[in-house]
Amino acid sequence: MSLNDVLIQQLQKVLQNNLNTYFRTATEAEKTPDKVKFFAQKQLDFFITGLAKESPELQKLWAKGHPYHATLRFNATSRFYDVLITTAD
Numbered sequence: 197m198s199l200n201d202v203l204i205q206q207l208q209k210v211l212q213n214n215l216n217t218y219f220r221t222a223t224e225a226e227k228t229p230d231k232v233k234f235f236a237q238k239q240l241d242f243f244i245t246g247l248a249k250e251s252p253e254l255q256k257l258w259a260k261g262h263p264y265h266a267t268l269r270f271n272a273t274s275r276f277y278d279v280l281i282t283t284a285d
Contacts, residue, residue: 199247199264204281207243211266211279214239219276229268229277236266236279 199207215236219227244262248254263284268277 204264207240208279208281210243211236211239211281215277215279227276229270232277233266233268236268236277240264240266240281 215232218235219232241262244258244264248258248262265282265284267280267282269280270276271278
């Protein structure tokens with residue numbers, strides 16, 4: 197069982213908003229790809245864990261971890277990263 201596309205898009209918007217808010221005042225040295233990706237993955241894990249707690253079926257299915265990963269893409273226009281949620285498949 198996987199999450200539907202609408203939910204994934206909503207999660208991407210929330211993650212993007214959190215990244216923009218958290219790193220808005222950060223210096224360039226603090227906005228490294230590794231730090232931004234770590235923050236995005238940590239946020240995604242938090243939200244996915246919350247969803248799994250509401251569904252016993254997801255808890256069983258994702259007992260060893262969920263299949264979703266936060267991926268970054270640099271946006272030259274905004275000079276920041278766009279978040280994409282991908283699966284391990």
